[in-house]
Every structure is written in C-alpha cells, then in structure tokens.
Amino acid sequence: MGSLNFADLNWQEMLEATLATIKMLAYSGLFTIILGLPLGIVLYLWGRSNSIVIRVIYSVLSFVVNILRSVPFIILMVALIPFSKSIVGTSIGVLGTIPALVIGASPFLARLVETALREVDRGVIEAAQGMGASTSQIVTRVLLPEARPGLFAAATITLVTLVSYTAMSGMVGGGGLGDLAIRYGYYRYQKEVMIISVALMVLLVQLLQMAGDRLVRHFTRK
Template structure:
C-alpha cells in the first residue's frame, strides 16, 4: 500500500518529532509557568502589583506570541547557530520551539490564575499566609486543572510547530513529509507522516484529559 515508505526512516523521524515535542514541552512548561506567575502577581493588587515590571514582561510575551512561527525560526537563526552551532536537525529546532511556545503558555497560566476566586486569596492572607505561600499553597493547587489543560493545548501546538520546523530542515515527520513526500511527489510518505502526527496529537490530548480528570476528582 505504501511502496515509497521506508519504515525505518519513518520510525527515526517519529522519534525525532517526539524528542522535539517532549523536550520543548518540558522547557515550555517551566518557562511559561514562571512567566505566567510573574504576569499574575505583578498585576494583582492582592499580591505584589508592580505595573512597570508587568508592562515589560507583558510586552515581551505579546511580541514573541504574535510572531508567526515560521518567521520566528528565521529571526532566531543567529541565536540558534550561537547556541546549537547548526540550523539543521531536531536539536536545532528546540530554541525556536521553546521561544515560540512559552509566551503562549504563559498567557494561559495567567488566565488560569485569574480564574481563582479572590475570596480564597483573601482568606489565606487573613490567616497569616505570606505572598509566596499563597502562590504555591493556594493559587497553584486551585488553578492546577486549568494549568494542566493549558500545557496539553500548548504541547499539541508544539507538535504542529515541529512540522513547520521540518520545512526548514528541523527534522522529524514534518521534514520527512516535505522532503520525501512533497518535493518528490510521494503522496504515501506524506500520508503516513500525517497519520503518525495525528496519532501523537491524540495520545497527548488523551493523557492531558486524563490528568485533568484525576486532578479534578482529587480536589473535589
């Protein structure tokens, strides 16, 4: 059915896609969570409101979140060459993937924290909790389902980013679909690569939904 598909190569490129997705997803979670927390606490009167700091962080987040990913890859070529030493391969795609996804996730974290009832914060404060105790003992647990849901959506977006990174030599299934499938008119290669990307997305979404369900049951 798929005469042009080299299954060994397909397996290798699937692993490269998973490698980019998992590494970039982990880094995005850490960086995006930190940025989202900063955005929230510097804009919340009950926490540590600081308008100048919030304005700077918000501007940086908005700039990088607004740049189309394919353009971001090109803009980051000097930085990627400095950090990785090459523009080819899955590792070379990581800086652009992380810088492209982290600001997006930061906004989702900020929105998740804003949804926490301010009455809960006031109650914790009245019992003598410090600002940072409120963050990691009240805000984070209360917003955790939305935070997990947000990283699930973000990792799914990263899978799409890896496909775009493949067009400029980033490796993975996107690279295979473009070079072997599109440029050589081997539609079966493109089809199989697309199906594998969809499977990865469905598995990530399933795991994320299950985690949110478990967290909701524990907090109920």
C-alpha cells in the same frame, strides 16, 4: 493521480522521524514549561500589584509576550537562527529547532497559565493572606494546587501547538515527521510519506489530548 503504494515506504526512516518528533516535543515541552510556568505566575502576580512601578514592568512584559505570540512561528524560527546557533551550536535538525520552539511556545503557555491562575477564587487567596501566608506560600500552596486542572489543560494545549510547530520547523531544516513530509511528500511527490507522516502527527495529538483530559478530570474537585 496514481494509486497509492505503501509497500515501498522506508518504515525505518518513518520510525526514526517519529522518535525525532517525540524527542523535540519532550525537550521543547520541558523547557517551555520551565520558562512559561514561572513567566505566567509572574504575569499573574504583577498584573494585580498595587505598585505603579510593577504595573509598568507588567505592561512591558505583557507587550513583549504579545509580540512573540503574534509573530508567525515560521518567521520567528528564521529570525532565531543566530540565537539557536549560539545556544546549541546549530540551527538545523532536532537540536537546532528546540530553542525556537521554546521561545515560540513559552509566551503562549505563560498567557494560558496567567488565565488559569486568574480563575482561582479570590476569596481563597484572601483567606490564605488572612492566615499570614507569604506570597510564595500563596503561589505554591494555593494558586498552583487550586489551578491544577487549568494548568494541565494549558500544558496540553501548548504541547499540541508544539506538535504543529515541530512540523513547521521541517520547512527550515528541522527534523522529525514534518521534515519527512516536506522532503519526501512535498518535494518528491511521495504522497504515501505525506499521508503517513500526517497520520502519525494526528495520532500524537490525539494521545496528548487524551492524556491531558484525563489529568484535568483527575484533578478536578468541583
């Protein structure tokens, strides 16, 4: 083990990798929410339906979600290479990783959303039904506002998970800090790059968690 030397680090490359990771996070986070939130709402609504047909559809959907959640992300990424190519034209780099990140994280978020919605007091929902609220009004005016702290917590956990997914994507040609850590830190034994990359990701996770906790606290009324 030689001594560490941070002086020769390519800080320019570090910065670019950090920005690339943030970019991946931002896009994949956005699309994960766009996909995962409605999916979670649908899971919640269908899971409580009285109709047998809908309950069957729910079981199927729930099964698919479970499959996607149990496949290791690294394998999912490889399996999704053709899919990524067909959507964004490439399966590598920042852009090529985003479809796999979204497919990997959406079912995860959907389950968390479903759980958060289940925490909403049944009595409040009934009160709204009693006042003549339609299902869509109950979703937008009761479920989502009442579950807001839980939903922010779910989004935070999902984003943190996405940070580790982006790092993993470095193994199969993704970009960002994970890619840097693998290429320089692991393949070329440049421990300094590895340490800094990991430290930056830890910092990123800390910041996300703090921001998330703050939002949760801000919207908690109980």
